[in-house]
Every structure is written in structure tokens, then in C-alpha cells.
Amino acid sequence: xxxxxxxxxxxxxxxxxxxxxxxxxxxxxxxxxxxxxxxxxxxxxxxxxxxxxxxxxxxxxxxxxxxxxxxxxxxxxxxxxxxxxxxxxxxxxxxxxxxxxxxxxxxxxxxxxxxxxxxxxxxxxxxxxxxxxxxxxxxxxxxxxxxxxxxxxxxxxxxxxxxxxxxxxxxxxxxxxx
Amino acid sequence: xxxxxxxxxxxxxxxxxxxxxxxxxxxxxxxxxxxxxxxxxxxxxxxxxxxxxxxxxxxxxxxxxxxxxxxxxxxxxxxxxxxxxxxxxxxxxxxxxxxxxxx
Numbered sequence: 001x002x003x004x005x006x007x008x009x010x011x012x013x014x015x016x017x018x019x020x021x022x023x024x025x026x027x028x029x030x031x032x033x034x035x036x037x038x039x040x041x042x043x044x045x046x047x048x049x050x051x052x053x054x055x056x057x058x059x060x061x062x063x064x065x066x067x068x069x070x071x072x073x074x075x076x077x078x079x080x081x082x083x084x085x086x087x088x089x090x091x092x093x094x095x096x097x098x099x100x101x102x103x104x105x106x107x108x109x110x111x112x113x114x115x116x117x118x119x120x121x122x123x124x125x126x127x128x129x130x131x132x133x134x135x136x137x138x139x140x141x142x143x144x145x146x147x148x149x150x151x152x153x154x155x156x157x158x159x160x161x162x163x164x165x166x167x168x169x170x171x172x173x174x175x176x177x178x
Numbered sequence: 179x180x181x182x183x184x185x186x187x188x189x190x191x192x193x194x195x196x197x198x199x200x201x202x203x204x205x206x207x208x209x210x211x212x213x214x215x216x217x218x219x220x221x222x223x224x225x226x227x228x229x230x231x232x233x234x235x236x237x238x239x240x241x242x243x244x245x246x247x248x249x250x251x252x253x254x255x256x257x258x259x260x261x262x263x264x265x266x267x268x269x270x271x272x273x274x275x276x277x278x279x280x281x
Contacts, residue, residue: 005184013188020195020215029205036211039192043218046185050229055221055243062247067214067254074207074258078265089202090274096201104194111186124234131244134237142241146248153252157259163266 009049016042027088029075037068051123054131185226193219206264206271210257217250 019038026032040063047056090096135143179187196215199208221243228239264279265271 005179005181009181009184013184016188017191017195020192023208023211023215024195024199024203029207032208032211036214039215040218043192043222046188046222047225050185050225051234052225052229052240052243055225055240055247058244058247059221062251063214063218067251070254070258071207071211074261077262078207078271088204090204093202097198100194100198100201103197104190107190107193108187111183111190115180115183115186124229126234126237126240131237131240134241139241142245146245150248150252153256157255160256161259161262 009046012042012045012049016046029079030072033068033071033075036071037064040064040068051126054126054128182226182230186223189219189222189226192216192222204273206261206273206276207258209273210254210261213257214250214254217246217253221246 016039019035019042022035023032023039026035040059044056044059044064047053047059193216196212196219199212199215201212203209203212224239224243224246228234228237228243231239261271264276268275270276
């Protein structure tokens with residue numbers, strides 16, 4: 001126990017923050033995506049320490065299984081790996097860094113000043129059955145809305161990323177935007 | 179330091195790094211990665227407050243986090259699709275070179 005925190009928590013939080021920092025600083029985009037995966041895994045471990053098993057495994061499934069793979073595919077489809085031809089950081093990088101550091105200082109000050117010294121309650125016994133019952137009873141309307149949102153978003157993403165057909169007939173039918 | 183404060187500090191750090199990525203990097207995909215990191219930090223906050231709150235049996239914070247994960251997945255799909263569509267038009271992912279969205 002260091003500062004009242006367990007060793008496992010300190011190790012996983014160092015892993016998470018180091019992955020995020022590597023994603024911020026590395027030059028090769030594929031390395032950035034892989035260190036982002038490390039961050040997602042560290043966050044899943046933090047969820048498991050918070051007794052949120054379902055959220056932790058959803059994090060692994062959705063983020064490591066889908067979002068990270070999607071990011072790697074997008075990197076390979078757009079320019080491929082390797083050192084980029086333009087500079088990595090924008091010209092106003094110092095202002096962005098200062099704003100981000102200020103936001104972290106503000107958040108950390110607020111957290112350290114305002115929280116009462118609460119003790120952790122007993123671990124809640126949350127089973128997947130309870131989560132499923134809650135999703136099907138009191139959260140059924142948000143569940144349906146999320147289902148519609150996911151369907152619309154995935155169809156929209158496919159339509160946006162689809163190559164435009166060179167057929168002049170279809171160009172004349174959808175030529176209203178020109 | 180209480181465990182809740184420690185989790186919130188880690189979430190604030192991840193949020194600040196994601197924010198710095200989306201403000202300073204020039205590649206559009208990396209800006210989307212920064213947005214994902216910020217959303218993940220918010221999820222960590224939700225779950226930490228759910229765990230150390232007075233009524234963890236109510237499952238509210240966990241449900242918020244699960245719905246937030248679903249919405250973030252949809253956002254990532256649409257954002258990366260837009261980046262690929264833009265790259266097909268103008269062969270760049272450099273945000274400083276993206277001056278127009280019309281094809």
C-alpha cells in the first residue's frame with residue numbers, strides 16, 4: 001500500500017497513462033494505435049478493480065476488439081504506416097499543450113479539494129442477470145434508441161466511405177449537391 | 179488519498195492527454211484517437227462514482243457507461259468513415275491541409 005492505494009491500482013494506472021502518453025508522442029501512426037490499445041486494456045483493468053465486470057469486458061470487446069482494429073484499418077487505408085510526410089504537431093502545439101495542462105490542473109485541484117474522505121462501501125454484488133433485467137425493464141427505451149443509433153451510424157459510415165460510382169447516370173441523379 | 183480521488187485523478191490525466199492529442203496532432207485519425215481517450219476518461223469517472231456512491235445497487239452509473247461505450251463505437255465508425263472519404267477525395271489526412279469539405 002502506497003499512499004493508501006493498492007499496488008495493482010498504481011501499476012494499472014501507470015500502464016494506462018503511459019499508453020496514452022505514447023499515443024500522444026510516437027511518430028508512427030500504427031505505434032500510436034497499438035499504444036491506444038494498451039490504454040484501453042488498462043482502463044478495462046481499472047473497471048475490473050471497481051467491481052464493474054460487465055463494463056470491463058464490454059470495454060475489451062468493443063474498444064480492443066472493434067475500435068482499435070477500426071483505427072488500424074483507417075490508418076492503413078489512408079496513408080499506411082511509416083513516418084509521415086508532414087510534421088506531426090501543429091504550429092500552435094504549445095498553446096494546445098498549455099490548455100490541456102491547465103485543464104488537468106483544474107480537474108486535479110477540484111478533485112483534491114472537494115471530495116470528502118469517504119470510505120469504500122462493500123463491493124456491490126452485480127450479476128449479468130441483474131444488468132440484463134435492468135436493460136429489459138427500466139432501461140428498455142434507451143436500449144432501443146442505442147440500437148437505432150448504432151444501425152443508422154454503421155449504415156451511414158458505410159455510405160460515407162463507399163467510393164462514388166463513375167456511372168454518369170447515377171451522377172446525374174445525385175448531382176443536386178453540385 | 180482516497181481510492182475515489184485516485185481514480186478521478188487517473189481519469190483527469192487520461193482526459194488531459196486525449197485533449198492534448200486532439201489539440202496538437204495534425205493527423206485526423208489521431209484527433210479521433212484523442213476524442214476516444216476523452217470519452218474513456220468520462221466512462222472511468224462514471225464507473226468510479228457508481229462504485230463509491232451511496233447506492234451502487236441501482237446500477238445507474240454502470241448503465242451510463244455501457245450506453246456511452248455504444249455511442250462512442252458509433253462515433254468512431256462515422257468519424258473514421260469520414261476520414262477515409264476525405265482521403266479518397268484529396269489524398270491527405272493532414273488537418274492543416276483540410277481547408278474545404280466539399281468535394
